[in-house]
Amino acid sequence: MLSIRRALLAALCLYPLGALAADQAPDFSSPDGQYLDWLDRSVKPGTDFFHFANGGWLKANPIPPDRSEWGAYVAVDLKNQRFIHDMVEKASHDTQAAPGSAEQKVGDFYASGMDEKAIDNAGIKPLQPELERIAKISSVEQLPDEFAHLQMIGVSAPFALMQMQDYQDSSKVIAAATQAGLGLPDRDFYVEGGATNAKIRAEYIKHVGRGLQLLGDSPALAQTEAKAIMALETSLAKGSMTDVAMRDPKAIYHPMDVASIDAQTPRLHWQGLMAGIGHPEIHSLNVATPDFFKTVNEELAHTSLNDWKTYLRWQLVQTYAPYLSKPFVDENFRMASVLSGEKQLKPRWQRVLRAEDSALGFAIGKIYVEQKFPPSYKQAATQMVNQIRDAMRQDLKTLAWMTPATREAAIKKLDMMELRVGYPDKWRDYSALQIDRGPYALNVMRATSFEVQRQLAKIGKPVDRSDWDMTPQTVNAYYDPSMNNLNIPAGVLQPPLYDPSWPDSVNYGNTGATIGHEMTHGFDDQGAQFDGHGNLSNWWAASDLKKFQAGVDCIANQYSQYTVDGGVHVQGKLVTGEAIADQGGLILALRAFHAQPAFAQAKTIGGFTPDQQFFIAYGHSWAMATRPETAKTRVTTDPHPPEIYRTNGVLANMPEFQQAFGIVPPSPMIKADRCVIW
Known part of the structure; x- marks a missing residue:
């Protein structure tokens, strides 16, 4: 269901919503999370850090034909998809599942989506009652x-x-x-x-x-x-x-x-x-x-009236085309490929699994957490979240440009921020949702209607602060300004992004920066307009707001200079919030890393110092190759900058990075008039 909240969250999450993984996943096993084979040592860190950190990855991992982009996040998502695939496939063969149980619904949804013969035989029939309803409209007033x-x-x-x-x-x-x-x-x-x-x-x-x-x-x-x-x-x-x-x-x-x-x-x-x-x-x-x-x-x-009816028929069919017979699926993909550059359709199991994640995601997530996310992971990640909040609190106390009243309000908002890691405390109830082995499109329609009604039922009732907008298995994270909460799903807490056994240098450079990114969203150009209670309220002194806006404008101008394939410019004002969060998040993660007692004993690994490991891990987090068509579409629609600029654009503003690698001006990795907010 489209929502203002969802639209806002799309601009306050770590990665574009809806990214999918390819069918072949790299091996991410590593004793220390260094992934030195990802490096391209022929590129100097002071020339292009993104390609220094990820050139080896890009050469070894070309974009699969059924993908518009391919990188660390989408590959981790594939790991989850494979695990969930085995789980739901077993459920689909379980004929003893109690009617109405989560196991029955998970299994039946998958079975209906995988029954290509039945789907093709049905053709447009699942939508026929809706098409007939539109056909019966006899006046504009209806x-x-x-x-x-x-x-x-x-x-x-x-x-x-x-x-x-x-x-x-x-x-x-x-x-x-x-x-x-x-x-x-x-x-x-x-x-x-x-x-x-x-x-x-x-x-x-x-x-x-x-x-x-x-x-x-x-x-x-x-x-x-x-x-x-x-x-x-x-x-x-x-x-x-x-x-x-x-x-x-x-x-x-x-x-x-x-x-x-x-x-x-x-x-x-x-x-x-x-x-x-x-x-x-x-x-x-x-x-x-x-x-x-x-x-x-x-x-x-x-x-x-006829044109309106034709438009509504089209909108209906376009919405449900992925769940209909092969001619509709193929035509839907044909247009999608124009926008994305994908060369072939994703395997059916992946498409069905994505639909099932939307329909029954928290039922799947409960099993996922039980089998894939031990309490030790939650405990370690929660500790890191708290340490990064400590780093931000210290930062707010010492910001030279912030006056006392604004500083007090900012710290109050930070202290009120709810930090949520892994999964919800209360699992979603799907008992009222009917799922069977009948037409796939009807299962999708019933699940969609169930969620729409669930959302609309919230109107006029107390806010449910236990609700999550991302399932636990999602490889992403988000900050909600109206809730003033930070959400780190279990799915993002796994290699090559995180492992409690890895050195702090790696975990803080990668996942620590993710946590800091979401925390900074509470204080980016959008989040800064909401107070600690989640109300749209100006808590800034006028002089501080002017200084803050100057930093925001600096970021917007910086990113407006960047281009993607064909010279199409990034929309600086569209990506400002994410760029601010990237920069603030990395600064917070570095300070939290340095504040750890173990930092003094941190070791050089593979010839790289602890700080160098930190920045390489950050670069690894944005390892991504993108097709030109997708890059151009994202520049138009996506509030996240392209990954190369999420790396190089941020680091060019950080003297700590330049010091770690001994980079001296002039250098593409040093912004002379650097942007400073946090």
């Missing part, structure tokens, strides 16, 4: 009812309805609405010029036409319909806020009562929309993007 209905099965067209913590009172859960409804990943693909975007738009029109032909429309009709869909989506895109603009929490916070929203957008019938999602009692909500809803309101007047 469209909002269908918009609401589609929300409940995970189709956010042309907008998304959801829940969120109130930015002004984080103890409350309120309803919210935001822009959505585009078939391409971002509004920029529709409205920005350039040969790449023009090619993507042309391919998308062809893709829509082929998809509609699979629904039975004639080629001529499908071509006409595809152009109409493109026209409608382009209008929606023009009315949408940019990703950069949406990074400002104040810009997406517009609480309104239903009467006020109806006055601005009367064709949307907001009280009916609330009833349609099962909450007729809702009389106010946050309209995150008011101008977008005015655009939708106008399109309800100017776009024909």
